[in-house]
Amino acid sequence: MILFQSWRQNISDFLEETGELAFFAGRFFREVTRRPFEFKELLRQCYNIGNRSLLLVAVTGFIIGLVFTLQSRPKMMELGAEAWLPSMVGISIVREIGPIITALICAGRIGSGIGAEIGSMRVTEQIDAMEVSGTNPFKYLVVTRILATTLMIPLLVVMSDFVALMGSWLVESIKGDVSFFYYFDEVFVSLDFADLIPSTVKTFFFGFAIGLVGCFKGYNCKHGTAGVGVAANSAVVETSMVLFIIDFVSVLVSDLIF
Amino acid sequence: MEKSTQQNIKLGVFVITGILLFMAGMWMIGDKQHLFGNMVSVYSVFSNTNGLREGNNVRYSGINVGTVRNIQLVDDTTIVVEMSIQTDAVKHMKTDAKAAITSDGLVGNMIVNILHGSPKGLRVEKGDTLPSLSRVRTDEMLNTLSVTNENAALLTAELLKITRQISEGKGVVGALLRDTSITLDVKATISQIREASRKASVTLQRLDQTIASLDQKNTVIGFLKDTLTTNKLKKTTQNVQVASGQLRDVITQLESTVKNVNSTVSEIRDSKGVLHQLTKDQKMSGDVRQAITELDSTLIQLHSAGIRVNETLEALRYHWLLKGAFKKMEKEKVKE
Numbered sequence: 001m002i003l004f005q006s007w008r009q010n011i012s013d014f015l016e017e018t019g020e021l022a023f024f025a026g027r028f029f030r031e032v033t034r035r036p037f038e039f040k041e042l043l044r045q046c047y048n049i050g051n052r053s054l055l056l057v058a059v060t061g062f063i064i065g066l067v068f069t070l071q072s073r074p075k076m077m078e079l080g081a082e083a084w085l086p087s088m089v090g091i092s093i094v095r096e097i098g099p100i101i102t103a104l105i106c107a108g109r110i111g112s113g114i115g116a117e118i119g120s121m122r123v124t125e126q127i128d129a130m131e132v133s134g135t136n137p138f139k140y141l142v143v144t145r146i147l148a149t150t151l152m153i154p155l156l157v158v159m160s161d162f163v164a165l166m167g168s169w170l171v172e173s174i175k176g177d178v179s180f181f182y183y184f185d186e187v188f189v190s191l192d193f194a195d196l197i198p199s200t201v202k203t204f205f206f207g208f209a210i211g212l213v214g215c216f217k218g219y220n221c222k223h224g225t226a227g228v229g230v231a232a233n234s235a236v237v238e239t240s241m242v243l244f245i246i247d248f249v250s251v252l253v254s255d256l257i258f
Numbered sequence: 259m260e261k262s263t264q265q266n267i268k269l270g271v272f273v274i275t276g277i278l279l280f281m282a283g284m285w286m287i288g289d290k291q292h293l294f295g296n297m298v299s300v301y302s303v304f305s306n307t308n309g310l311r312e313g314n315n316v317r318y319s320g321i322n323v324g325t326v327r328n329i330q331l332v333d334d335t336t337i338v339v340e341m342s343i344q345t346d347a348v349k350h351m352k353t354d355a356k357a358a359i360t361s362d363g364l365v366g367n368m369i370v371n372i373l374h375g376s377p378k379g380l381r382v383e384k385g386d387t388l389p390s391l392s393r394v395r396t397d398e399m400l401n402t403l404s405v406t407n408e409n410a411a412l413l414t415a416e417l418l419k420i421t422r423q424i425s426e427g428k429g430v431v432g433a434l435l436r437d438t439s440i441t442l443d444v445k446a447t448i449s450q451i452r453e454a455s456r457k458a459s460v461t462l463q464r465l466d467q468t469i470a471s472l473d474q475k476n477t478v479i480g481f482l483k484d485t486l487t488t489n490k491l492k493k494t495t496q497n498v499q500v501a502s503g504q505l506r507d508v509i510t511q512l513e514s515t516v517k518n519v520n521s522t523v524s525e526i527r528d529s530k531g532v533l534h535q536l537t538k539d540q541k542m543s544g545d546v547r548q549a550i551t552e553l554d555s556t557l558i559q560l561h562s563a564g565i566r567v568n569e570t571l572e573a574l575r576y577h578w579l580l581k582g583a584f585k586k587m588e589k590e591k592v593k594e
Contacts, residue, residue, distance in 0.1 A: 043265070044262075047265045047268065050269060051269060094283075154276075155272065155273060155276030155277070155280075159276055159279060161283075162279050184286070188286040191286075191290075192287065193284070196287060
């Protein structure tokens with residue numbers, strides 16, 4: 001009975017939080033079209049989210065391309081399908097690995113950062129102070145961050161894909177003496193618009209989810225400084241879950257369309 | 259403020275780089291799918307497309323020259339495949355080129371492979387329909403293989419019956435295997451064949467030697483095979499040919515001369531002129547002969563009279579009356 005009540009409470013909390021998140025998203029869509037627009041803050045957030053995440057994303061992407069090719073190569077050679085390696089790696093990275101890995105890294109770095117930053121502002125009553133001083137904290141803190149993540153994550157994914165393919169080519173070049181032009185020619189021969197467009201479109205949703213969940217967790221942070229840690233942690237966990245759900249839905253939708 | 263500007267510049271570089279990479283990716287994919295070049299639509303009709311999809315490659319002479327743009331099911335046995343092919347490649351295609359749907363490798367995608375037409379064929383133009391070549395499908399191959407297997411089973415059964423009959427000594431082959439006297443005859447025949455082949459070998463060796471001796475120069479064939487002699491013979495033959503040609507000309511000229519003489523003679527005979535009278539009238543010829551004799555004697559007399567006149571004139575030169583006139587004539591001659 002206690003277990004049942006606990007489950008019921010958990011389900012109730014989940015639904016309540018989902019509803020609050022939906023309202024939070026609705027408020028974002030209302031605020032984003034209303035003046036005044038915080039362009040300077042938007043650019044600052046774009047810089048923080050885009051430029052400052054680039055190194056981490058690029059290094060991760062490069063290593064993924066490198067490792068993925070190193071791991072796949074022996075099996076492909078066993079099957080006598082070594083020539084298919086660029087195509088396989090290209091499709092895998094562009095369609096799935098590049099977007100999801102980049103989004104997860106950004107969820108860890110940016111989502112937790114947003115959650116912690118806004119959460120600490122909440123617990124230190126800076127948000128309340130902003131409201132008192134006549135500044136709209138939602139517009140200044142939330143709208144700018146969600147827009148910045150929505151716009152920057154796709155660019156980060158594109159760069160991550162490119163760097164990952166470079167890493168893959170490096171392995172092919174060293175192990176198989178494959179030229180740069182031949183490798184990328186093979187990659188783009190196997191790729192289709194149906195691979196690149198859906199995977200790019202879903203990264204906008206990934207960015208939106210990272211910003212939305214991070215801001216939601218931070219904006220609704222409670223219980224003092226301990227709550228800031230909880231907000232940052234739950235922002236990462238829930239964003240990761242949301243990312244996988246979006247990924248699954250996007251695959252279903254893209255299969256229907258293309 | 260300055261920091262903010264630097265950040266904006268870095269952000270701008272980041273955004274532009276990202277967008278350029280994305281655009282480059284899009285362009286590369288489009289380029290590989292032949293979306294940006296000058297393309298021409300060419301059609302082909304198939305009864306089965308074997309899993310061909312829109313976007314699959316079209317290959318000509320082993321080169322990817324286009325893609326499948328559209329596949330339309332007209333009825334249950336007619337499928338129209340629209341292919342978008344590069345203009346540069348279409349220039350080399352002929353209207354009798356055949357389109358076949360094949361697999362790109364063992365596990366590759368299906369492709370449309372355009373096979374060469376004849377050199378005399380017309381050039382493919384926009385909207386033309388190429389004849390298709392139906393591909394042998396796996397199920398058809400298996401059906402054929404099944405029939406072959408059934409035939410092989412029947413053949414094996416028949417062969418088994420024949421083998422049994424042979425082993426039991428039935429029939430000619432069985433008798434051959436069972437009868438020992440036939441075996442001995444066969445052995446003797448083989449021995450005779452061996453002897454005959456040995457003799458044939460010796461004969462062939464001799465023949466070979468004879469043919470080799472013919473190559474020597476002291477024989478007629480050797481003399482004829484000598485290139486120097488052959489050249490001389492050729493030259494002589496040429497000279498003979500030239501001489502015979504010249505001789506032919508001379509004979510021709512002689513023939514024409516004889517013809518002329520004949521015609522002249524016949525003309526003389528047929529005419530009533532002096533020559534005809536001379537040849538025909540004997541009295542006239544005697545008169546002429548006499549007249550000639552008289553003329554001859556007259557000439558002799560004239561000659562002697564001329565000598566006398568000369569002597570008389572010489573005597574006159576020394577006469578005192580005419581001496582001055584002769585001297586004057588001599589002086590005028592000297593002056594001239």
